[in-house]
Each structure stands twice: as structure tokens, then as C-alpha cells.
Amino acid sequence: xxxxxxxxxxxxxxxxxxxxxxxxxxxxxxxxxxxxxxxxxxxxxxxxxxxxxxxxxxxxxxxxxxxxxxxxxxxxxxxxxxxxxxxxxxxxxxxxxxxxxxxxxxxxxxxxxxxxxxxxxxxxxxxxxxxxxxxxxxxxxxxxxxxxxxxxxxxxxxxxxxxxxxxxxxxxxxxxxxxxxxxxxxxxxxxxxxxxxxxxxxxxxxxxxxxxxxxxxxxxxxxxxxxxxxxxxxxxxxxxxxxxxxxxxxxxxxxxxxxxxxxxxxxxxxxxxxxxxxxxxxxxxxxxxxxxxxxxxxxxxxxxxxxxxxxxxxxxxxxxxxxxxxxxxxxxx
Numbered sequence: 129x130x131x132x133x134x135x136x137x138x139x140x141x142x143x144x145x146x147x148x149x150x151x152x153x154x155x156x157x158x159x160x161x162x163x164x165x166x167x168x169x170x171x172x173x174x175x176x177x178x179x180x181x182x183x184x185x186x187x188x189x190x191x192x193x194x195x196x197x198x199x200x201x202x203x204x205x206x207x208x209x210x211x212x213x214x215x216x217x218x219x220x221x222x223x224x225x226x227x228x229x230x231x232x233x234x235x236x237x238x239x240x241x242x243x244x245x246x247x248x249x250x251x252x253x254x255x256x257x258x259x260x261x262x263x264x265x266x267x268x269x270x271x272x273x274x275x276x277x278x279x280x281x282x283x284x285x286x287x288x289x290x291x292x293x294x295x296x297x298x299x300x301x302x303x304x305x306x307x308x309x310x311x312x313x314x315x316x317x318x319x320x321x322x323x324x325x326x327x328x329x330x331x332x333x334x335x336x337x338x339x340x341x342x343x344x345x346x347x348x349x350x351x352x353x354x355x356x357x358x359x360x361x362x363x364x365x366x367x368x369x370x371x372x373x374x375x376x377x378x379x380x381x382x383x384x385x386x387x388x389x390x391x392x393x394x395x396x397x398x399x400x401x402x403x404x405x406x407x408x409x410x411x412x413x414x415x416x417x418x419x420x421x422x423x424x425x426x427x428x429x430x431x432x433x434x435x436x437x438x439x440x441x442x443x444x445x446x447x448x449x450x451x452x453x454x455x456x457x458x459x460x461x
Contacts (some may be wrong), residue, residue, distance in 0.1 A: 148207035148245050149252040153200035154189065154215045155259045155266070162218035165189070166199040169224075170213030170240070176203035185219030198257055207247060210304050212240040215260055225261045230270055230360045231314065234418055235306035237436070244304035244313075246286075256316060263358045268316040270358040275328045276365045276372045278309040278411070278447065283331035287311040287366075290337070291326030291350075293318070299332035307419045309372075309411055310363055317355055325350040328366055342369030363417035371417055373443045373455045389432075389444065393459035400430040406448040412458070413443045434460055 152168045166189045171181045178186045189199035216223045232239045256265030264270040273289045287303040290296050303311035329336040365372035388401045412421040442458045
């Protein structure tokens, strides 16, 4: 019994040690508020002490006394992981908000909001009051960074982004990847400034800043962007001005003679066939640079089902266990 109590105490201390406060807040201006209240639900709820995840009626948000359109709630959940969530005007699943594309997870067509908790600092993570079914707090615009790290060995401290909108602080803004290749972060920048400079880091020190190959860097070696509206940046390869598919064509190891895709075009499925003896990781991206399928430890062949893939041209990016890389095209009709 004594050992059991000790184990429970250790687990409790461990949970507290990794807990982080986060404040969810939403502005309901312009909407008729449901009498059952405004709620938030997501995959954080069980960890925050609620019975179930994605329970639309469990996590009630409190109305602000000064501005009755604003509702918020603070919960304690573990840090160093990503969470998905949505706001609900009511307590039923059908009361869920419609999340704008630029704010969605997007990986595997997931249309929830998301946030990555990257700190154990003794404070409360708060991105600001997000408009219901909107993108950014008042006076801000959304800027979504996306960098492909598949040609890099990611530093143990993680991939980061630094820019003039966050005082070029190298260790402040950690990126998160849903597929292990494209790393992302949603920033909120002031509307009274349009032009911003930034760079990605493979690590979290100034010495980890990327050295950019290509013409997209300014005179100081930084990437630049003009943010006149909510902006989701195109996926670029780390240290390059193009995507990793374009970087890798004909340069990185596996030759197209060592693989084949048939039938191509296809209306049902295709077989990706390898002739070299190795294990492969296969990443399929659509024309917008979004990862739509990921396969690990593929040996001699892979059946790629059409499934929910829309007709179009897809990039099939392949990396073997020796870090040899190549790409091919798959056409779905």
C-alpha cells in the first residue's frame, strides 16, 4: 500500500512538473449566443481533467465582465505537444465553428484549430482573443510559417523561426510538424506594419540560423514577406528558396531508374515499385505543398490508393535509410 501511494505521488508530481497553463479566448461579436453557453473542446480535455476529449458541453467558457462578447477559460495541460480544438456556440457537436483554412491543421485534411505548447515557463500561454470562426485577434493578422526539414537532421532543441516581429529571439518560437517533415508556426503580427523579415533555425541559437541559397534572401540574408492580409506561406525547403522536391530532382541519390509508378495516371490505385534493397519513407504532397499521405518503412513496393485524394498532380517524395532522396509525379484522374 505504501509503495502504491508513493507511485501515485510520483505520478502527480510528474504531471504537475510538465503542466502548463493555457488560456482559450473567443470573441462572439456578431453572433447570437446560444443559451447553453460558449464552450471549447478538443483533444486536451482529458489531460485538463474533463471526462472525455471533444466533449462539446464539458468546458464552459466564462463571459468577460468588461466586454460581454468575450469568453475565456484557463486550463492546465502538459507542455511540449500540439493540441487541436474548436469553439462551440452551444453545447452540441453541431454547434462547432467553421475554422478558416489558414488556421486549420490541414495535415490529412484535418480542419480543427491547433496550437503547440513549447514552454514550461511559469506563465499562461495566451495567443489573444480569436474571433469566432475567424483567424487573428483584433489589430493582428495571421502569418503561418511552413518549412520542410526533410533534407536536414533536426536539432534536438527543435526547429524555430525568428524575425523582426518577435525581436529576432532565436529560442522563443518553436515550429511543430504533424508529419515529421514540414514544420509550422502560426504567428500574429501587427496590422500597422506590412513588411516583415524572418529566418528559420535548425536549433534555437543565433548560430543555428539558416544560410539561404537562392534569390529570395534580402541584403541581410533574411527571408521577407508582405503581410497585407492573413497569409499562409508556401512550403519551402530549409535554406532554399524552393520546395524540397525541386531541390532534390536528379541530385540526391535514388535514380528514377530504381523505381516505378504504375499505372500512372490512375483512377483507382498505383503501385510504387523499388528495385534497390532498402527501406523507404514516402511522402505524398498536393500541388499546394500540403502533405496528404505519409508511409514509413516501405521495402520493395507500395500500393497507393486513390481514397480521398482529389484528381490532380501529386509529388511523391522518397527518402531511403541512407538519406538518398528522389521525387516523382503521380497523376490521379
